[in-house]
Amino acid sequence: MKISSRKSYKNKKKTPTNDSTASILDDRQLNLELQENLRILKHEFGNTTDLIIRKFVIGSPKSIEIAAIYMEGLADDELINEFITHSHSLMVESTELLEIENNQIAYIQNIFNFLKEISLTIGKTTVTSYWKDVIPSLLDGNTIVLFDGSHDVLNISTVGGNYRAISEPTTQAVVRGSKEGFIESISSNIVMIRRRVKNEKLRIEKMKIGEVSNTDVAIMYIEGFVKDQTLVEVKQKLEKIDTNAILESNHIEELIQEKALTPFPTVSSTERPDQLSRSLLEGKIAIFVEGTPFALVIPSVFSDFLKSSEDYTLSYAISSLIRILRYISFHFSIFSSPIYIAIVTYHHEIIPTNFLISLIAQRQGVPYPVIIEALLLEFTFEILREAGIRIPRAIGPTISIAGALVIGEAAVSAGLVSPTMTIVVALTAISNFAIPSYSMANATRILRFTFMLLASFSGLYGVTLGYLLMIAHLCKLRSFGSHYLSPFSPFYLSGNQDAILRFPFSLLDNKSKENN
């Protein structure tokens, strides 16, 4: 048997092959002639109808042709209208420029400067003369003002457009607490954080990732809290990303995270600004991706996935108890079915006599061994879960109730499954939903099936060995330099104040100040 070496399948880039692509990327300056520039621009965009070109003339008696170009919907129309209106006022005052009429270049330069002054009242303005600045800027929603007879263009920041309104986060809901959730626009999201952490040390760095999509990605951290090493590592990894498009934050999550083969997530995502602010204050780095309301938080360790912002809005006593409940339900979610399978298949001595008697009675008619029954039920439940995502809201609840009742009852009466198995599967399913982080809940789904197989072959012995293996794996796992099981595994007392139990705020306040 030959072992073939693994080929590395990187994201094969597919950039649109176009002869004049080179012209955008290299340092070509704009033409002096307006018409020529417009022709090149239209050609680049393929005469797309949402590239708006508004031409007007300024100046008298010698008029200069000026074109304002922007993308419909990405730029704010009102600002542009205002700019054009203001710039027409030049017509009235054009007498001032008659003197230097003879000097064409100076004339154009004057008009240029005048319009630049006007544009400063509209938005941030830069001057450029290279195509490689112009086209990305247009796609960001800025306005480009071209002058006939000049290389230079005005690049005015007029980003606008419609976004979804700020609404309640759909996945991480809390009872008492902020009901704001992130939306798809990075600037809005950044503002939400800025409102909560009003500190000048809150740093933001923007970059564009994705050859074709040029998606905006922003890194946010609080200087002095974050570890420099981690920051450097994150930036390096982001820069190394070589792909066509970033359409969701998960894409970045997968490309950034540890190369280890693990079902456990090492990067957590959140839709809530209050949770994100808390993470920033712990020294973590946030990554925003334009188009996704989920921000990534790096580094994330095991205890982070079992925390919820609800813990901080309730009293410390109840939230500590609920956290303990979450840890227990994490274990239930993985081990309920496997332990049931192991005990009923191999270890009948452990079961109390009376319960064993009713188990035997229940299983009288069931045709196949426990493992098959368990796999069947778990599999059916996964199908139900997946289908439930796509069921239209109107009939969703009806179908789920009817489905659960009917399937459960009918299957039991028909003698296909035993009632105890249904209870175990239901318990597993419910404890899966008690885990706050969806990515961690998915990890448990994967592990559960592995443990069920182990249990069916080697009973409790196998399950215990598997558990030890899992813990060993977790101990070795690292998330950007932090141990995955900290603060439990490299045990430090201060970290444990907020890991399982939540100490009252009076004891929590002196947490990591400037740490590095």
Added chain:
Amino acid sequence: MKIKWMMKIISLLLCFIFINIFLTGCWSQRELGDISMVTSIGVDKIPNEDAYLFTFQIIIPSQVSPVKGGGGEQAPVTIISQKGKTLFEAIRGASQKAPNQLFFPHARLFVFSEDVAKDGLGDFWDMLERDHEIRPLTTIFITKGSKAKTILTIMTPIEKMPSDSLLEESKLAEKRLAFTTRVDIDDTIKAIATPGKEPFMGGVEMIGNSQAAQADNIKQAEPKAIIKANAIALFYGEKLQGWLKDGSARGLLWVLGKVKSTVMNVPCKNKEDFINVEILNSKAQIHPQIKNGRPKMQVTIDTEASIGETSCFIDLTDSEEIVRIQERVGKQIKKEADEAIHIAQKYKSDVFGFGTIIYRSYPGEWKKWESSWKDHFKEMEVEVKANVYIRRSGLRNKPLQNK
């Protein structure tokens, strides 16, 4: 290059090692439907043969469990009898009569008939200890006056499983009346292994007519036959020697300090009526002494009691009265303990563990007496003192009737 090749070999080896996990298949898997739960085992002697008759009482789950209501007239248990020289042989032999494999970890009781016990139980200790499915905390009973198989065929009205019924009966009797005790394999083996101590076991008898008692035993209000946990069997080594009944059984428990609660009747001054006293707890202390080169034991029993019922007039506010009652109760206790010791000495069966106490306190003397301890035990002088403290008298001080 070489390292890359080695890594490939290592990863291949690791893959093979992990696949091994699945090669075991479902090794010791037993399906729930394939096991027959045995809850009691009975051993009888077959006359004129060198074999025993083993009886296994098997639960029928659908009749016992409330889940899949069995309906129908089937009894909750069924029994399988099998001849065999050893227990193992019988178990395998029983596979001819049972559709499922017999499953022993949930067996609660062993019932040996008197004949088997008189012949000696030594044959069985090895099997009971060695087998991994039989728990060392399984209780042992010796039948008194009937065969083990008969005991196992009787259905019980209150508890669906007869083995549970018998077990709970003996536990309750030990705790509330102290006329019998509950001994398991573990205790017995400890007693055998300890020098200077003999084992004893609880007894079970059948009251009623076993012929008439079949499945309809529980169909009417008054069952035709019931199983009763009663008496204590005394052993010397592996052979049954004799029985301690009623008061003397309690006497044994007094000396061992195992009486948790019981009731005693003491006569009133007029000798006709009785005062009923409830014992709340008891302790016993045994002091060994050597007198004239012979062993002597001093047993002190301390109990607390309360007045349960009286049919004669006593004024319980009178402290003299209380002291008198205490004395009378003490005398009764002493009488019972003396009786127990007397009977045990008659059978030369040192169930009290006096030998062990001598062994611990006077090892030198013990070495001399060890080999013939049973004779020494028989001649031993035992002094019993009983102290009773009446704590409460219920809700009344003076009874209703006047003298």
